[in-house]
Amino acid sequence: MRLSELLDEVRAEAPPPRYDVDAVVAAGRRLRWRRRVTAVAAVVLAVTAVVTVPQLTTDRRPSRHTVPAVRVSPSTTPAATLGYAFTGYTAGRFRVEEPGEAIAGWNLNPITDVKDPDRCRLNCYLGVRGIPVTDPRFPRERSRTATEPINGRPAYWLVDRDMGFLVLLWQYADDAWAFVSRPNYRTESDAPMTRDDMRRIAEAFRPGSTRTVPTPFRPSYLPAGWRLTGSRGMTGWSGATLRNAATIAGMPADRTITVIKPPRAADLLELVLAPLGKNKTPTAEPICVRQKDGGYCRMRLPDRDAVLDVRGGTALSLADLRRIIEGLTVADPRKPGTWTPITAAFPAAAQFTVVK
Structure with missing residues (x-):
């Protein structure tokens, strides 16, 4: 692994200046370890057991660019412990x-x-x-x-x-x-x-009662066959990851704490909401770009001081990505209290199901 790659990994979470290069390298490796652990679902699709993610309410009106899409009813399945969350x-x-x-x-x-x-x-x-x-x-x-x-x-x-x-x-x-x-x-x-x-x-440690994790995203359209496998967020930044059901079904239902290679970007669908940086100048209209391992659509949310990305692998067309981003309702990234549980924010068809 090259030093430049490790430096890229820790750029957003760099150690304090008093650390030397060895500390930076070690931090990069630990960050990769953490991402590998949390990036992979070691379970198989089958019997319903829904990922628990909070749905958000938002005061943002849908963009005038939103395409007509069939609205899906939020999932009413009782929250399960797949995305286990507890009080710190x-x-x-x-x-x-x-x-x-x-x-x-x-x-x-x-x-x-x-x-x-x-x-x-x-x-x-x-x-x-x-x-x-x-x-x-x-x-x-x-x-x-x-x-x-x-x-x-x-x-x-x-x-x-x-x-x-x-x-x-x-x-x-x-x-x-x-x-x-x-x-x-x-x-x-x-x-x-x-x-x-x-x-x-x-x-x-006490498990206590489970609680759902919030997300600022409420999609009105998602391609068939994609399942939500992860959602994370903090004030100002959020992300959601979906995988094609076929790639999930190919994973073993095992007992392994999965410190393994994460899925390829080409096999993912990702929604990312990030602060609008000084060097980022996307337009309020979606800009869609095709890449070797898929593509992305990006747009600025003027009233949110944020950038919205929808990134997809080779199985998704730019038309799909555009339809997804134009159909997204997004809550204020700076106000997590307005976000929605994922079980309500994402349609039932996109919920993750597992078998023990």
């Missing part, structure tokens, strides 16, 4: 951040050292699996060792060889697992958190 919490000096994403598979949530925010930056995570799974495994794990039960349930220490992370994996309910991870150091005092800290975070 504090354990000692560490804070597990409120998750702002729903992913088909494992959801990663950053852990912050309240007293020294830089210490755990891009280093420490809580991973939670909402879909039932028995005896989950990292694909390249080593030295799995049983440890004292956590809240009366099995727990294990292991090292993920893919990134050299120390992992505390435990069962928090029947066929429900979570893990706390941080870089593995030879000298424990160099680590951003101790093993005791990791245990305290695990012991303090």
Whole structure:
């Protein structure tokens, strides 16, 4: 992997200036690790179990460019735990951040050292699996060792060889697992958190009641056969990812914590809402461009101070992408309180379904 690629990866989440080049490279690798974990759904389509994503209400009127499209009724299926979301919490000096994403598979949530925010930056995570799974495994794990039960349930220490992370994996309910991870150091005092800290975070975890994750997108049109596999967002920025049902059905229903190569961009449909940067000058009319691995349509939302992108793989035509972007209703990216649960924002036909 080239240094330039790693620098590109961490440009948006760069470490503080006091870090050297080695720290930047390490941060880039950790960021890639995090994205690989959350990018892939290790489940198969079949029996309904809908991804939970909040639908947004918006005061934005549809653009005059919106094409006529058949409006689909929001899903009324009860929320499932596929995109598991819970309330953040504090354990000692560490804070597990409120998750702002729903992913088909494992959801990663950053852990912050309240007293020294830089210490755990891009280093420490809580991973939670909402879909039932028995005896989950990292694909390249080593030295799995049983440890004292956590809240009366099995727990294990292991090292993920893919990134050299120390992992505390435990069962928090029947066929429900979570893990706390941080870089593995030879000298424990160099680590951003101790093993005791990791245990305290695990012991303090309580699933509580599920909640849906919000999205600013409300599509009036989506091509047939595409399923929502992920949604994440924060104030000012949001994204939603869909995959073709055929590519999802080809994935194994397994127990693997998927630190693996993410799907190709050519196999994805992505909706991205980002702040309008100084160097971005898209027009209020959609601009659509064909590329080797697909294409994209982009437009400026003047009343939102934002740029809206719809990116699709080779299976989607520019006409499809244009119809999607022109049919999107978008809430204010700066006001997450106006967003909608994904179960209501996306049509029932686009909801992700799984079989255990």
